[in-house]
Amino acid sequence: MSTTHRSAGYAFGFLDDRAKKELRRSMLKAVCLPGYQVPYASREMPIARGFGTGGLQLTLALIGPTDTVKVIDQGADESVNAVNLRQFVELTCPGTRTTPHAGEATLIQTRHRIPERPLRADQILVLQVPYPDPLVVVEPSEERRKTMHGEGDYARLWVKLYEDMVHFDEITISHRYPTRIAGHYVIDPSPIPRWDVPKLHQAECLYLFGAGREKKIYAVPPHTDAVPLTFDDVAFRVEDFTDPATGRRFACARCGATDSFLDELIGEDGRRTHQCSDAGHCLERLNAQSAAQDTREAA
Amino acid sequence: MGYVAIKGGETAIREAARVLEFLRAQGGGAPLAVDAVRDQLHFLTGRVIGEGGLYDPDLAALALKQAAGDTLEAAFFLRAFRSTRARLAVTDAHDGGGMRLVRRISSAFKEIPGGQMLGPTPDYLQRLFRFEQLAEGREAFQALAREWLHDLPSPDLPDSFPKVVDALRAEGLLPAPPDAAAPAFDITRDPLVFPVSRSAALATMSRAETGSMLAIAYSNMRGYGDVHPTVAELRVGYVPLMLPHPLTGEPVEAGEVLVTECEVVAMYTPTEEPGAKPVFSLGYGACFGHNEVKAISMAILDRSLQKGMAGTPDNPSEDPEFVLLHIDGVDSMGFCTHYKMPHYVTFQSDMDRLRATRARQTGQPHQAVPAEQPISGGQA
Numbered sequence: 153m154s155t156t157h158r159s160a161g162y163a164f165g166f167l168d169d170r171a172k173k174e175l176r177r178s179m180l181k182a183v184c185l186p187g188y189q190v191p192y193a194s195r196e197m198p199i200a201r202g203f204g205t206g207g208l209q210l211t212l213a214l215i216g217p218t219d220t221v222k223v224i225d226q227g228a229d230e231s232v233n234a235v236n237l238r239q240f241v242e243l244t245c246p247g248t249r250t251t252p253h254a255g256e257a258t259l260i261q262t263r264h265r266i267p268e269r270p271l272r273a274d275q276i277l278v279l280q281v282p283y284p285d286p287l288v289v290v291e292p293s294e295e296r297r298k299t300m301h302g303e304g305d306y307a308r309l310w311v312k313l314y315e316d317m318v319h320f321d322e323i324t325i326s327h328r329y330p331t332r333i334a335g336h337y338v339i340d341p342s343p344i345p346r347w348d349v350p351k352l353h354q355a356e357c358l359y360l361f362g363a364g365r366e367k368k369i370y371a372v373p374p375h376t377d378a379v380p381l382t383f384d385d386v387a388f389r390v391e392d393f394t395d396p397a398t399g400r401r402f403a404c405a406r407c408g409a410t411d412s413f414l415d416e417l418i419g420e421d422g423r424r425t426h427q428c429s430d431a432g433h434c435l436e437r438l439n440a441q442s443a444a445q446d447t448r449e450a451a
Numbered sequence: 452m453g454y455v456a457i458k459g460g461e462t463a464i465r466e467a468a469r470v471l472e473f474l475r476a477q478g479g480g481a482p483l484a485v486d487a488v489r490d491q492l493h494f495l496t497g498r499v500i501g502e503g504g505l506y507d508p509d510l511a512a513l514a515l516k517q518a519a520g521d522t523l524e525a526a527f528f529l530r531a532f533r534s535t536r537a538r539l540a541v542t543d544a545h546d547g548g549g550m551r552l553v554r555r556i557s558s559a560f561k562e563i564p565g566g567q568m569l570g571p572t573p574d575y576l577q578r579l580f581r582f583e584q585l586a587e588g589r590e591a592f593q594a595l596a597r598e599w600l601h602d603l604p605s606p607d608l609p610d611s612f613p614k615v616v617d618a619l620r621a622e623g624l625l626p627a628p629p630d631a632a633a634p635a636f637d638i639t640r641d642p643l644v645f646p647v648s649r650s651a652a653l654a655t656m657s658r659a660e661t662g663s664m665l666a667i668a669y670s671n672m673r674g675y676g677d678v679h680p681t682v683a684e685l686r687v688g689y690v691p692l693m694l695p696h697p698l699t700g701e702p703v704e705a706g707e708v709l710v711t712e713c714e715v716v717a718m719y720t721p722t723e724e725p726g727a728k729p730v731f732s733l734g735y736g737a738c739f740g741h742n743e744v745k746a747i748s749m750a751i752l753d754r755s756l757q758k759g760m761a762g763t764p765d766n767p768s769e770d771p772e773f774v775l776l777h778i779d780g781v782d783s784m785g786f787c788t789h790y791k792m793p794h795y796v797t798f799q800s801d802m803d804r805l806r807a808t809r810a811r812q813t814g815q816p817h818q819a820v821p822a823e824q825p826i827s828g829g830q831a
Contacts, residue, residue: 162535171534191642196530201785203792226793233792235460264796282786293772295645321811326800345800365782367642391803415795416802429796439453 165212166244171195175213175369179360182371187337189284189301189368197364204237204263206362207280210369211261214276217247222257227265227413227429237261252432264327266348268412268433271357273374279342281363284370286330286340306330306338306381313381323386331380333372338381341372347390347413352378393426402426407437475519488512497709497740498522502780503529504639504658506708506739523660523784530781534639540694543702544635547712547737548614550688557615558682559716565612570687571741615684616714616733625716626730645772652756652775653749657738660780661745667778668748671755671768678754680715680734680747687711687741712737713746717754732757 165172171193178192197205204225215221221241225234229252238250251257254267263280271277287297290308300306309330316323327343331352341349342361352359352372359372372378382388393402393414401410405417405425412433414426428434476482489496489512499511503526511529518524554570557563619625629649636651638658643651656664671678690710693702713736719729734754736746752774759769767773777783 166535168535168537191644193640193642196527196534196781198531200527200788201782202787202789203785205785226795230460231793232460232463236464239461239464264794282789293645294776295772298645320808322804322808324804324808326804327797343794343797345796347800365786389807391800392807413796414799416799429799435454442453 162244164217164245165215166197166240167195167209167212171209172213175209178369179210179213179371182360182369183358183373185337186373186376187333187339187370189337189339189370191367192369194364194367199237199240201365202282203233204261204280205364206366206369207261207263207278207364208237208240208362209364210278210360210362211241211259212244214259214278215241215245215248217245219245219258220249220251220256221245222251222254222260222432224260224262224265224267224430224432226263227415228431230431233263253436254430254432255436264343264345265413265429266344266351268428268430269436270351271355273356275357277357277359279344279359279361281340281342281361281368282365283328283340284361284363284366284368286328286338288340301337304336306332309338309381313383317383317386323382326391329380329388331378333378334376337370339370339372341378345391345413346380346388349378349380349388350390354378404428404434407434407441409434409437471519483516485509485512485516488515494741495520495522497742498661498745499525499529499740501739501742501745502526502658502660503533504739505529505533523780526660527781527784538640541635541637542693542695544632545690545693547686547690547710548617549611550686550690550710550712551707552612552686552688554687555612555684556682557684559684560615563615563684564618565609568612572743614714616716619683619716619731623728624731625733643775646760647771647775649753649757649760652760652771653735653737653753655775656736656749656752656778659745659749659778660783661742661748663778663780663783664748664752665744667768667774668751668755671751671766675766676755676768678715678717678734678751680717680751680754682747682750683714683716683733685711685713685743685746687743709740710737711740711742711746713743713750715747715750715754720758 167175174193178190182188182190194206195209197208199205199208211221221238223229223234223238223241225231225237228234229238241248242250254260254269254271257275259276259278260267260271261278261280266277285294285297287300287306287309290312291297291300313323313325316325327345328340329346329349330338331341331349332338339361341352354375354377355372356374358374361370363369380388391413394400395402402414403410404412404414404427406427409428413429415429417425417427419425428437489508492512492515495515496508496511499515499522500506500508502522503511503514507529510532511525514525514528515522517528552568552570554572555565555568557567616625620627633650636648636654638651638654641651643655670676688710689707691704692706692708694705695701696703715734715736717732717734719731732754734750734752734757736749736751736753738745738749752768755766755768756771756774758764759771764770764773
């Protein structure tokens with residue numbers, strides 16, 4: 153993708169050095185206290201609050217001229233918000249590269265998805281977070297939530313899960329599933345589907361979470377336990393894409409994958425098809441298939 | 452031949468910006484001059500500099516022009532610009548008593564030292580249309596200002612007036628002013644961690660969105676709270692901006708800013724200390740620009756938050772977390788508009804939960820919708 157852009161007269165990375173320093177210190181603190189929500193002075197960005205300013209500030213504080221950045225929104229690089237954030241990074245960080253390929257990126261900023269391809273130790277994944285605190289569903293006061301986190305008091309969260317079982321025979325939390333980090337703090341892993349939660353556990357890469365509007369930063373460092381809250385007799389389950397008609401898993405209509413998180417698409421005729429939610433991953437599979445085809449034809 | 456990622460979003464963004472520009476340019480009117488917005492829509496620019504937290508009437512007017520009059524968007528422009536500017540200096544606390552007044556009233560006293568001064572206010576206007584303004588000629592428009600300046604009496608007014616609350620203090624009816632020597636809480640550099648200081652609360656309210664503050668203050672006025680305020684003094688005027696000199700450190704006047712300030716007196720509460728005489732309580736509000744609704748709302752909320760900070764809040768308007776975390780226009784507007792962005796992934800996950808729950812309750816297998824079945828086929 154394009155590498156040359158005018159810098160628009162702003163500092164490299166838009167933020168001033170003091171803001172970046174504060175962000176980096178907060179990130180270090182977050183890494184030292186896995187899952188702990190570090191308050192920070194979230195800066196005003198020219199992107200609206202709630203559109204990923206928390207993630208953007210982390211990305212801008214981390215990025216250097218040798219970095220390659222990937223921006224994901226809903227799994228895709230081409231969705232409007234991802235395009236807009238990527239353009240902003242290109243505009244204010246001249247010299248950096250952008251890519252749709254998760255394998256090429258050193259820094260990945262994402263909303264709602266973790267790439268299907270496992271990430272490496274030299275990569276950092278920055279998640280945009282709307283609600284940093286998993287306790288907000290049971291306790292509206294931040295002051296009281298802070299005490300509960302400090303005391304490891306997640307009783308009311310457990311009660312919420314239990315009540316779900318009583319009412320519905322199912323835990324109804326779909327995305328943002330509460331996950332205990334390194335045996336203490338429970339985090340809201342940002343609105344990722346349950347499908348992505350196991351990727352946080354004992355990962356190779358560093359996961360950073362930035363909530364711009366709520367002014368919190370937290371982290372799941374590499375090789376750290378990340379365990380979704382579940383009862384002994386109720387297993388944690390990821391989203392199910394089994395076709396009830398055939399008993400087999402739906403396949404991506406583009407690349408044929410049967411091992412990825414799928415978007416459900418409804419056609420003009422009302423019929424539904426499925427496609428990989430991770431557009432970059434799907435594209436790589438298509439290209440690999442196409443290259444194999446070319447090799448066969450050449451042979 | 453490899454596949455290339457579709458870049459539909461990029462074109463869509465560019466075209467959306469173009470059509471927005473078209474809306475501004477259509478209709479054949481003259482382009483808005485920034486100084487005309489600044490001067491003729493001064494309440495609007497005043498509101499935007501207050502909510503944007505940056506005193507720059509010219510940029511506020513430009514922001515309003517770019518945002519086509521959307522105040523939340525305009526304040527957002529100022530905030531985003533402001534965060535790129537260096538922090539050069541911090542002023543000492545300013546005394547509103549030194550304000551060069553354009554308006555000051557008291558609802559508590561008929562006679563106040565220095566007298567009431569109505570100044571520019573729409574309060575007593577009959578809201579009748581003046582249809583001649585539909586097509587206002589440049590000449591007639593400019594004559595308005597010339598005429599007013601011509602009739603101006605010789606300026607024998609003093610530069611400033613004593614504060615009404617000082618008289619109440621002298622009588623011992625109000626508590627002593629809080630210590631202004633403590634450094635002010637800087638909401639642009641420190642996050643709010645509750646419990647917060649009053650300084651942090653005042654700063655947050657000072658750049659809050661007018662309508663949000665009015666709504667919560669109004670709930671207090673209507674009975675979800677009991678401030679029962681009396682406006683001791685409401686002032687609009689220019690406060691000298693005193694900055695420390697870069698060499699000597701001595702305060703030097705670097706200009707002045709238009710400010711609205713309001714002090715409300717509220718009923719006294721039982722005294723904690725035995726033997727102490729009861730005193731009125733005070734609520735304080737101040738913001739950039741001429742914005743009286745905001746200053747009064749802020750003064751009421753300052754007073755109600757003091758109650759909440761001292762004990763258990765009984766009403767939302769007394770709860771610092773509730774008030775301070777919900778009144779910022781730029782924050783709340785951004786989050787509200789974010790719901791327009793795609794939520795395919797989380798909604799997919801929601802559907803999975805609903806289907807799983809329904810399957811459990813009806814004994815049907817999970818994932819109840821086969822691929823081949825049209826949606827219109829009537830799902831059980």
